[in-house]
Every structure is written in structure tokens, then in C-alpha cells.
Amino acid sequence: MIEVTVVLENKSGEPLYLQLYNYFKQEIQSGSIKPREMLPSKRKLSLHLGISQNTVETAYQQLLAEGYADSVPRKGIFANEINSDLILKPSKDSSRNLKVLNEESEPYIIDFSHGKIALEHFPFTSWRRLTLQSLYEEQSSFFLNGDIQGELPLREEIAKYVYHSRGVKCSPEQIILGAGTQYLMGLVTMMIGRDAIFSMEDPGYHRTREAFKDQGVNLIPIPLDEDGISMKHLYESKAQITYVTPSHQFPMGMVMPITRRMELLKWAEEKDRYIIEDDYDGEFRYRGKPIPSLQGLDPYGKVIYLGTFSKSLIPSIRINYMVLPMTLLKKYHDHFSLYKQTVSRLHQHTLWNFMKEGHWERHLNKMRTAYRKKQQTLISSIKKHLGDHVRMIGDDSGLHVLVSVQNPMSEKELIEKAREEKVKVYPTSVYYQDLNSNKGPMVLLGFGGLSEHEIEQGILLLKRAWNLY
Template sequence: MIEITPLLENKNGSPIYLQLYNYIKQEIERGRYQANEKLPSIRKLALYLDISQNTVESSYQQLLAEGYIESVPKRGFYIQQIDEELSVVKRHKPFPLAESDSSFEKVDYHIDFHQASIDLALFPISEWKKCSNEVLHNRSIFDYGHPQGEMSLREQLAYYLHFSRGVNCTPEQIVVGAGTQQLLGMLCLIFKQCESSIAIENPGYKGAKDVFLNHGLDVEPIRVEADGISVNELKKSKNKIVYITPSHQYPTGVITSITKRRQLLKWAIETEGYILEDDYDSEFRYVGRPIPSLQGLDLNERVIYLGTFSKSFSPALRVSYMVLPKSMLNQYKKMYASYDQTVSKIHQEALALFIERGYLTRHIRRIRKLNRQKREVLLKAISKYMGMNVNVVGEKSGVYILLEIKLSETEETLIQLAKKAKIRVYPTSPYWTDYRSIDFPKIQLGFGGLNEVEIKEGIYLLSKIWFK
């Protein structure tokens, strides 16, 4: 049923019934009310708007006479289908998108190589429903939650992170937030009290860079080498804070070596600086032994660890977390004492139960196995259909690769060619400070949300349109 909330004024010189009539008429013509939608009953709308039933009835009768609505006996009033010509401003976007922003463009893609998609067929819906239904029986679940996140979830996270990533922390050090960007924003406000700039990887995660810039921090790009961020450049930069993705560098896929990790920790001690370690998809490693998190190697409280459930579980849940050094807790609490938690308490409690019962570990093992198979299918398809025309970068972990295309075509041209075939691929130019220095265009291909047939077909079609 439609909700109707017009602004009705007694002093504007127009009868109330006419104001209500004009409001509903305009909403219909603008396409905000759809054909066959039911209007509130005369009694309910009169009660809601605090006006007489006669006033509402007069408005409805006028709309009825002009054909905007119809009366169905014993059922009520319904919106009529109107001519398209009347819908002058039908369903317009409330805010125009920038011309350069095509991320919301409506195209019916046949295959989408999105770098962060998950396979919906693998979602453990039965186990998640069990946990969600169980926590709903607890009445306290509907109260305000703890500002740092529910203790039940933070306890499970501390246990899970220690055994899966070697993170050493107590539940008191964990802060839960609605996405990594939101947590980075909180850190920016803390760091701005004593620092004005931050070092980031080049290329690097644009989502983090934008957060830093939007909070007024200067950003200094540091080159990424074959084994991780350049420590020599970092030292020369004179920054005391650095944001990195060491377990699977975004977007190159480079894994920071253990030697370089120790160099970074030494740098942090010498400068009394901090390392922001974004461990966004460390669950998915396919080659070699896993390297413990930087935080687990840190004995001097110089690492702030960030993680998320967006890649391993679901981005719709909006649950991320950070592990603060104990030395930062008082500063954090002093600044954010009056801030409410941004993640649903219901989801937090359900997730805590989901982890406690072993569902998360089982789910990650399953998707890791299937993603390994998809990765093999992807690499074989690239080798078969593209051969020496491309180089694969960053294939050892994660749910995406970079495909270096050995052509003189621009990145945008390759993306548009793929689009014509209804295949969506993604640029990497936004991640570089100076993309012009790159020899060949690099296209980002995600495989986590596709099945094996789609992966093979997508690579085959791309090979035909790119190398014809």
C-alpha cells in the first residue's frame, strides 16, 4: 500500500482537499506511484493526516473523475495506468552521475568478471538462517549495542584471527565497523591530531586513498616492488603512517616477503610510526605456505590490523573490523566514547554464533577449494585462447588476477570492445599515480562470482574480440 505524506497548509489559500488531490496527481504523473498500487482507505488516510474523511473523499472523487484512480468494490481505490506522455519526469535520478562514472551504468552484461563478487550458490543460507533465528529469541538483541561491537563477536574474532592469521589480540582491542572504509575514516580522525600525511602503495586501493583524501590527509604514493612496497622509498618519504595490503597487494597481487615484513616493522619502530595492514582476502591463497599477518609478527604495537567478511562471507553483511594496539585504546575510547555502533547488533550476534559453531571455517574451506578450481580453469583458458598475447599477474592468491594485454590498444578501448560482447572487465588505471608509465594495459578479471562454464566462455570471447 502507498504511503502518502503531503505538506498540507491551512494558510496557503487553497482548500485542503485540493492540495491533497494535486499532490497525489503529481506523484502519479511523475511515475512515483505505479499502476495497480493500492491507495490508503479514506478512514486511514484521514486519521494519518489528521484531516476529515470528507476532505479525503473529495480528493479521491476528483482523482476518480479524471481517471487517475479507480474504485474496486469492497477492495478500495487503486492507481490507474496513465499515458506515457503524462509522465514528463518519470523515474528521474535524484542526483546526476558524473560523466566519467560508469560504475552505475545499466548494461545487460552476459558475463561479469567483477573482482569482488562471490558465488551466491555457495552461500550457507541454511546455517545462517539457523543462527539468525536463534538470536532473535533473545529480547536484549533489540537494544543498542556496544560501541566497539558485541563482545560475543569480538571474542570469536580474537580466537579465529589467532588461528587463521596469527593475529595476537584480546577482544578489547577489536573494533567492529560497517566496512573497512568506515574504520579507516575513524583512524584518520585519530591520526590527524599529530600527522598530516600518509603513505600508500602505488598502485594501490583507491577506496582507501579516497578516504584519506576526503579526511584532509596528504597522500604520498610509494612504489610497489616484486616483493611488496619499497621500504627505501618509504624511508625517504618521511611519513610515519603507511597503508598496505601485504598478503595480497591490491591490485597487483604481490605478496610481501617475510624479509620485507621485518623491514617494515623495523621502520615503524625507528620512526615511531604505524602500519595499517589491510588483510582483505587472505583466506584465499593457492600457492606456497601462508605468511602470518604483520600484526602477528609485531612485538612493539606498531601495526593496526584490518579485516572484513565481504570477501569470505558476504559484502551485504557490512561487517569489518580492526585490531588496535593496546597503546591506542585510550585515545580511541576518548575520541569515540559517544559514537554508536554502525553494524546491526542482530547480525553481529548471528555472526558470532556462526563462527562459534564452526560454520565459517567450513564455509571458507569450501569456497577456497572451489575458487582454486575456478582459478585453474581461468589460467588454462587464458593459456589456451590467449597464449603469448598476455601475461598473468597476481595469480597466487585472491579471487582476481591482472591480465597484461600485449597490444597497443588503450585500456578503455579493450573495455569497450568487451562491453560490445556483453562482457564486463575492469580497469586498473585508477590505482596508479601515473598510469602512462605502464608498458601495456592491465585488465582486472575476477573469478569468484562466476562458474567454470562462464569463465571459459568469457575468456574465449575476449580472445576473439581483442586479438582478431
């Protein structure tokens, strides 16, 4: 077992688990840690470095997820062999390699990514125990293909959960699991038919837009008003199906009021149209009571409901689900039952046990509290340090806010100036079908993966970067 000489900086602004992960990654890439060499146990390393076992666990999980190491049951964690030829190196003639070198030598100290979550709260111990329990209970069966829609016990738990939390009315038979929203969008497109006219919010989730385009459908962007998707423009589009994020419009953040929801349902019922409702982070609402899902309000069977465990559990688990109306469920069974299930049966079984034993509900309550505190820290920091120089958009729910900066800088300049302070912020122009139609420079600030200290530090650095005094 190797000796570890890493020095962790508590005041660097970078989480300890990330410092530890980067140390092991660099040692493995450079060959200082040899292939198949055993890494220290979590207990011994935590004692040696004076940090918690959860910190070590989080660093090791990242190494495992990215393929730098493998876990051998009852033995330990071992370094993998990394082909050094595949690691990008700086080149005198390559601006791309120079950019990589600069980013590696000057890493971001604060990353306002909306895709990261609070890993420090993930229940590693319970999840590990349930994973092992799943293997011991029915080890051989998980080497075979399972139900094409996903394991029935898990679908039963999901059906109960979405009814109690979001008012979604469905049977387990209506639920289909899939590895990611884009995969499920591919199935929906085939069921509806590529000849149909599709539409979606503009701005809207860019990965869904690209999934539609890759399917070759006619996709029409529908602008927003203060309540969400514009009904006037939707009717004018002649679309037969539309994709919306009513519980927390992505990226603008407005919550669609009940009147607009009813108007949208009426639009769907009138000419046998469909609505795709993506409830990607509906668990996290910070003001008022949650508004029922479109699907739960739908008496006509015109809503395709999408949910995910990426925001509320972990992104890498890749467990998404959709609830199909009965008309489309029949079409799915008649024409698409040859498509195999894309989610690991082991992960499905582990998640089923996790939900059945009550861990899911407890974890969700803990995450709501944690994210509410982080969101409040972000908002108060923006008000305190940036004041009237910025305008916040979409701060009622979810894991991000938009910031419109009142200075002469363009979106690109705002991002570049933030980078110079080693802070990563994100563009909003990518969410518009026409990149040039963005209504003024705005950046997206996610907060799920940052500590409250990092959030405030990041805002202070942005104040300096954008010269907001």
C-alpha cells in the first residue's frame, strides 16, 4: 500500500475532497502510483490526514467514477493503468493544448455549475450497504436482461412517490425508466412520429433541443412571457407537441401559474396534441407551496411526465423516468418493445431498497434544507456585494439563478473576466435557438455543489471581476 504525502489546504477555497481527488489523479496519470497499486484504506487515510472518512470516500468515489481506480470487494481500491498517450499535453503549435495547459495550471477555485450537487450529503454508507445487499440477494439474476420498462418494484415506488410529492396520477405500468432525458426524448419522438411538428420553450434546455434535432424533427422555438411559454405563439406555431418545464422554467426560473397550466392543457385537448412536462428539479421549491404537476391536472391524457434522480440523488446514477398516457403506452408496447432497458438492474434494485426503507424521503428532506440554505446565502451575498449593479432572475426554486449584470460587458466578457479571477460562470445564450437573440448579457450561477463559504467567496470575486463598486 502506498504512502501519501499530500498537503491539504483548509483555506484554499477548494473542497478537501477535490484536493485529495486531484492529488491521486495526478499521481496515477504520472505513474507515481503504479497500476494495480492499492490506495490507502479510508479509515487509515482519514486518520493520517486528519480529515473525515466521508471526505476520503467522496474523493475515492470520484476516482472510481472517472476510471482512475477500481474497487475490489473485500480487498480495497486499486489504481488503474492510464495510457499516458491519451492525456493532453501542451504543444507549442496548438492553441487548444495551450488553453488546456492554462486551465490546468490555473484551475477554477469556484465553479458555479448548475449540474453539480452537494456530494457531502450523499448517504454513502446506506447506499453501499444496499448495493451489496442487492448483489447478495439475487446476484445471478442481475447478469440477465430485466423488464424493458424497468424493474416493477422500483416503478411501484416511483408511482407512489410522484403521486404524494407532485400529484402525478399513474400506475407503475405507465412508467418507463431510461438512462437520461435525451434517451427518453428519442423514444417519445419515435412514438409521436418524426412528421409531427414539435415545439419547445425558447430559451429552453439545450440538450433536449439537440436531442430533437438529432431525431430530425421540425422543431419550432416558442418565446416566453412572464408566465412561461407564450400561448399566442404556441397556437400560431401549429405545433402538435410541446416541451415545457413548468415547475421551474429552464433557464429563466419562472414557475408557471395555474391559469397558464390550464390554458396549456386546453391547447393539448383541442386537437389531440401532447405536452412533455419535464419536472427536472421540482423537489426544490423555496417559496410558497408546490403547484401540482401538469400531469396531475390533466383529465385528457395528453401529458408525458418526465422526472429524474440526477438533481436529488447523484447525476452519475443516470436514472430518469417518464409517465406515458395510456394512448402512447399502447403504441410503445406495439412498436417499441424491442428496445432493451438502459439502466443498470443493480442500480435499480439498490434505488428500490433505498426508497422502500425510507432513506429516499429522509435524504430528500436533508437536501431541501441544505439547498435552501445555500440559495439564501447566494441571494444575500448578491444583494450585499453586488447590490443594484445586478438583477436576479428565477430565485423562487431550483438549483440556479440568472444574473443580469448592469455594466457594458458582453456575456463573453463577463465569463472571461470571471475566469481571470478563477471563477467559472455559465452563458445563457446557449439556451436560445438563435444564439444572437439573447435579451442582454446574463450569466447562470448554480450553487448545489458549493459550500456557503465558497458561494460568498465567489460573489466577492465576481464583484472584483466585473468592477461592480
